[in-house]
Amino acid sequence: MRTLGELALRHTDLKVGDLEHLQSLVSSWRILADLSFSDLLLMAPLSGDDTERFVVLAQLRPTTGQTLYATDLVGSVVGEAERPLVAKAWRSGTLVVGDAPILGSAERVRVHCIPVRRRDHVVGILVRESTTRSTRRHGDLERIYQETFDHLARMVAEGTFPFPSYDVEPQESPRVGDGAIVLDATARIRFASPNAVSHLHRIGIHAYTPGLQLAEVGFAEEAVMTALSVKLPVTEEIERGETSILLRAIPLLGGGEPTGALILLRDVTDLRSRDRMLLSKDATIREIHHRVKNNLQTIAALLRLQRRRLRSDESRQALLESERRIRSIAIVHETLAREPGGAVRFDDIVRPLLRAVEEALTSPDRRVRFEVKGTAGEIPDGIATPLAVVLNELVQNAVDHAFPEPRDPLGGRVVVELNRTDGTLALDVSDDGIGLPEGFVLEDATGLGLTIVQALVTGELGGTIEMSGGDGTHVHVEVPVALPEPTAP
Ligand SMILES: Nc1ncnc2c1ncn2[C@@H]1O[C@H](COP(=O)(O)OP(=O)(O)OP(=O)(O)O)[C@@H](O)[C@H]1O
Ligand SMILES: [Mg+2]
Numbered sequence: 001m002r003t004l005g006e007l008a009l010r011h012t013d014l015k016v017g018d019l020e021h022l023q024s025l026v027s028s029w030r031i032l033a034d035l036s037f038s039d040l041l042l043m044a045p046l047s048g049d050d051t052e053r054f055v056v057l058a059q060l061r062p063t064t065g066q067t068l069y070a071t072d073l074v075g076s077v078v079g080e081a082e083r084p085l086v087a088k089a090w091r092s093g094t095l096v097v098g099d100a101p102i103l104g105s106a107e108r109v110r111v112h113c114i115p116v117r118r119r120d121h122v123v124g125i126l127v128r129e130s131t132t133r134s135t136r137r138h139g140d141l142e143r144i145y146q147e148t149f150d151h152l153a154r155m156v157a158e159g160t161f162p163f164p165s166y167d168v169e170p171q172e173s174p175r176v177g178d179g180a181i182v183l184d185a186t187a188r189i190r191f192a193s194p195n196a197v198s199h200l201h202r203i204g205i206h207a208y209t210p211g212l213q214l215a216e217v218g219f220a221e222e223a224v225m226t227a228l229s230v231k232l233p234v235t236e237e238i239e240r241g242e243t244s245i246l247l248r249a250i251p252l253l254g255g256g257e258p259t260g261a262l263i264l265l266r267d268v269t270d271l272r273s274r275d276r277m278l279l280s281k282d283a284t285i286r287e288i289h290h291r292v293k294n295n296l297q298t299i300a301a302l303l304r305l306q307r308r309r310l311r312s313d314e315s316r317q318a319l320l321e322s323e324r325r326i327r328s329i330a331i332v333h334e335t336l337a338r339e340p341g342g343a344v345r346f347d348d349i350v351r352p353l354l355r356a357v358e359e360a361l362t363s364p365d366r367r368v369r370f371e372v373k374g375t376a377g378e379i380p381d382g383i384a385t386p387l388a389v390v391l392n393e394l395v396q397n398a399v400d401h402a403f404p405e406p407r408d409p410l411g412g413r414v415v416v417e418l419n420r421t422d423g424t425l426a427l428d429v430s431d432d433g434i435g436l437p438e439g440f441v442l443e444d445a446t447g448l449g450l451t452i453v454q455a456l457v458t459g460e461l462g463g464t465i466e467m468s469g470g471d472g473t474h475v476h477v478e479v480p481v482a483l484p485e486p487t488a489p
Contacts, residue, residue, distance in 0.1 A: 002074065002075055004019075004022065004023055004026060004042075004057050004058050005019060005023065007055060007057050007074070007075060008022070008044065008057055011044075011046055011047060011055040011077075012044045012045065012046065012047050012055060012057075013045075013047045013048075014044060014123065014124075017118070018118055018121075018123035018124075021116070021118040021123055021162070022042060022044070022057065022058075022116065022123060022124050024162040025042065025116060025124075025126070025156070025161075025162045026042060026057075026058045026060075027162070027169070028161075028162045028163070028169060029042075029060055029126070029162075030060065030063075030175060031152070031175070031176055031250070031262075031264075032126075032128070032149060032152055032153070032156075033060045033061065033062040033063070033064075033128075034062055034063055034064045034175055034176035034177060035064075035145045035146070035148050035149040035152070035176055036062070036112075036128055036130065036145070036146065036149040037062050037064050037065030037130065037142075037145070038062055038065065038112075038128045038129060038130035039059070039060070039061055039062065039067055039068050039069055039128070039129045039130070040059065040060045040126065040127065040128055040129075041056050041058070041059050041073060041126075041127040041129065042056070042057045042058040042059075042116075042124055042125075042126055042127070043055065043056055043057065043078065043083075043086055043124060043125045043127060044057055044123070044124040044125070045090060046077065052079065052080040052087055053077055053078065053079045053080070054077070054078050054079075054083070054086055054087075054090075054125065055075070055076070055077050055078075056073045056074055056075065056076050056077075056078065057074070057124070058074060059072065059073050059074050063175060063176075063177055064176060064177050065130075066131075068102055068109060068129055068130070068131060069102075069103070069129075071104070073103060076103075078103065082100070082101070082103060083100060083103075083111070083113075083127070084100075085097075085098050085100060085111050085113045086113050086125050086127060088113070089113035089114070089115050089125050090115065090122060090125055093115050093117070093122050094115065094157075095112070095113065095114055095115065095153065095154075095157055096112075096113040097110070097111070097112050097113070098110075098111055099111065099132060102129070103129075108132055109129045109130060109131055109132060110129070110130050110131070110132050111127060111128070111129055112127070112128040112129075112130075112153065113125050113126075113127055114126040114127075114128070114153045114156050114157055115156075115157050116156055116157075117156070117157055117158060117159035118159055119159065126153075126156055128149075128153075140191060141191070141193055141194075144182050144190065144191040145176070145180075147182075148182055148252070148262055151252045151254070151259075151260070152252070154254065155252070155253055155254075158253075158255070158256070160231075160253045160256060161253075163232055163233060164232070169233070169235075169248075170235055170246075172246065172266070172268060172271060173235065173246070173248055173264070173266075174246055174247070174248055174264035174265055174266030175264065175266070176193075176264060177195070178195060178264060178265060178266040178267070179192075179193055179195035179196035179198070179199050179264065179265035179266065179267075180192075180193045180195075180196055180262060180263065180264055180265070181193070181196050181262070181263040181265070182260065182261075182262055182263075183214065183224065183260055183261040183262070183263065184259075184260050185258060185259045185260050186213070187213055187214045187215070187221065187224055187225065187228070187261065188211060188212065188213055188214075189209075189210050189211065189212055189213075189214065189217070190210060190260075191210060192210070195265075196263075196265050199245050199265045199266075199267055200217075200219065200265075202240075202243045202245070202267065203219075203238060203240040203243055203245055204240055205217055205218060205219055220236065220238065220247055220249070220263065223235075223236040223247060223249045224249045224261050224263065226249075227249040227250065227251045227261060228251050228258040228261060229258075231251050231253060231256075231258060232251065233248055233249060233250045233251070234248070234249045235247070235248045235249075236248075236249070237268070242269060242273075243267070243269050244267070244268045244269050244271075244272045245265055245266065245267055245268065245269075246265070246266045246267075246268045247263060247264070247265050247266075248263070248264045249261055249262075249263050250262045250263075250264070282340050282341070286336070286337050286338070286340070287337075289333045289334075289336040289337035290333070290334075290337040292330075292333045293330045293333035293334045293337060296326050296327070296329055296330035296333065297327070297330050299326055300323045300326045300327050300330065303319050303322055303323045303326070304319075304323055306319060307319035307320060307323070321396075321448070321449075324356075324357075324360065324392065324396065325389060325392065325393075325452075327356055328353055328356065328388050328389055328391075328392035329385055329388065329389060331349055331352050331353050331356065331388060332344075332349055332381075332384050332385045332388045334352070335348045335349050335352075335384070336381050336384070342380060342381055343378040343379065343380055343381065343483060344378065344379060344380075344381050344384050345376070345377065345378055346376035346377070346378075346379050346384060346387065346418070346425070347372075347375050347376055347377075347418070349384060349388050350372055350376070350391065350416060350418070351372065353388060353391060353392055353395070354370045354372070354395060354416065357370075357392070357395050357396060357399060358370060361399060366399075366403065366411070367410065367411025367412070368398075368399055368403065368411050368412045368413070368414055369410065369411055369412070369413050369414070370395075370414050370415075370416070371413065371414070371415045371416070372415075372416050372417075372418070373415060373416070373417040373418070374417050374418040374419050374420075375418055375420065376418040376420050376425055376427075377420045377425075378483060379425060379481050379483070380481070380482070380483060383461060383479065383481060386456040386460050386461055387425075387427070387456075387461065387479065389452065389456060390427070390452075390453050390456050390457055390461075390477060391416070391427065391429070393449040393450070393452055393453045394429040394453065394475050394477075395414060395416065395429060396449065397449055397450070397473075398412070398414045398429060398431040398433065398473065399414070401433070401434075402414075402431040402432075402433020402434060402435075402472065402473060403431075403433045403434070404434065412431060412432060412433050413431065413432045414429065414430070414431045415428075415429070415430045415431075416428070416429055417429075417430070420481070423480055423481065423482060424463075424478055424479065424480055424481060425478070425479055425481045426476065426477070426478045427476075427477040427478075427479075428474065428475065428476050428477070429474075429475045429477075430472060430473070430474045430475070431472045431473050432471065432472040433472050433473060434472075435469040435470060435471070435472055435473055436467065436468075436469035436473055440467075440469065442454070442465070442466075442467045453465065457477055457479065461479040461480075462479070462480055463477060463478050463479030463480060464477070464478050465477050465478075
């Protein structure tokens with residue numbers, strides 16, 4: 001898909017600022033297509049002296065009417081022969097209207113060529129193409145929409161539409177077909193579309209009659225007044241009971257001064273209740289994590305009680321380790337209970353996990369300092385649990401085996417390093433202890449700890465693990481991490 005920017009850079013002489021103006025027009029021209037029930041094309045002259053030929057930079061079909069163009073015209077080049085009116089509008093800098101054959105066929109269409117002005121020069125031509133044999137019944141709605149289109153077209157030619165780029169249109173912004181009210185310069189209602197009237201009814205306004213002031217109707221006066229005085233669109237959400245209506249007040253300007261306004265209304269009640277449902281679903285998931293964490297802590301506490309009753313050192317040691325493993329999983333659920341969505345910042349798990357290992361180091365002659373470097377970023381919660389267990393085992397091993405007797409009065413040093421690139425997370429655990437035993441081979445290790453680590457890293461997480469001795473022990477783990485797409489609302 002060629003973007004407007006790519007096409008403009010390749011085929012035209014447009015300057016950066018002019019291109020931005022056209023991009024901003026294209027991000028807000030939906031309202032023009034819908035008000036005019038027409039196809040829109042944005043054209044700019046080909047680069048060089050060739051001002052007779054134009055490239056189509058963007059195209060939009062109306063959602064309120066039928067399109068004339070089933071094909072995609074973006075990127076095609078239109079010559080003076082096919083669209084003499086475009087060249088005329090470009091040269092004269094004025095609005096030109098006439099009939100011409102449809103692009104690529106013999107049928108004739110009505111063509112409006114609107115010069116797109118930025119500051120003191122024309123940067124492109126906005127072409128509206130509509131059928132001459134109108135199939136629409138011409139009522140008030142059609143007439144007033146056309147007038148409003150003409151108004152906005154003059155603003156395009158004057159350089160006051162699109163609005164400055166700090167007007168950011170919300171994604172769920174209402175469209176013309178959702179409901180429209182047209183006001184004159186004194187905020188008197190000229191026209192309200194049937195959908196708009198229904199929305200007014202839903203928020204308890206039945207007194208609507210054309211000719212009334214907005215204030216007399218008791219509706220959205222403030223938003224409209226602000227839009228008129230700052231000459232920028234204003235978006236507002238109105239809530240009445242269960243109903244939510246999203247409103248966008250767009251000032252209509254003439255010679256830079258407000259001469260009326262267009263209000264678009266959309267009933268977003270269903271959207272909002274879905275938002276609330278999603279929110280409460282999220283809250284439920286978090287509550288579940290919270291309970292799982294509590295249950296795991298209870299299990300760990302039960303194991304401790306049992307351990308205290310045992311005589312054999314080996315059995316006590318076994319229960320102690322199980323207790324630690326369960327606590328490390330509890331830490332993951334505690335973090336998940338705090339963070340919304342399907343992802344979790346692994347850094348938030350690493351620190352409490354190290355603190356738990358540190359707190360378990362009770363004897364004063366076994367001092368160990370921990371250090372965390374780098375950052376893991378967000379990882380899917382499905383990966384967080386196995387990875388936390390892996391980290392727990394590796395850190396526990398450093399504490400258990402690397403420093404059999406204190407050499408340094410400050411104690412041993414364990415460094416956990418996290419390194420996140422696009423698709424992988426690297427986890428390094430290094431200590432400055434005695435190093436691995438002679439002839440140690442990871443694959444042959446029979447301890448439960450490293451067996452768990454290998455099973456999780458290479459099995460469940462599909463990653464790799466390397467262990468090396470020498471100056472202390474160094475473990476390098478790499479696992480693929482693909483973040484889930486953010487769930488659509
Ligand atoms: N950081 C380290 N420094 C020195 N030796 C280590 C280190 N990590 C592992 N080892 C060696 O690897 C062996 C296997 O570790 P593993 O975690 O599998 O078992 P364990 O720690 O002995 O028992 P468990 O983890 O089940 O309590 C350890 O006994 C130890 O000899
Ligand atoms: Mg171990």
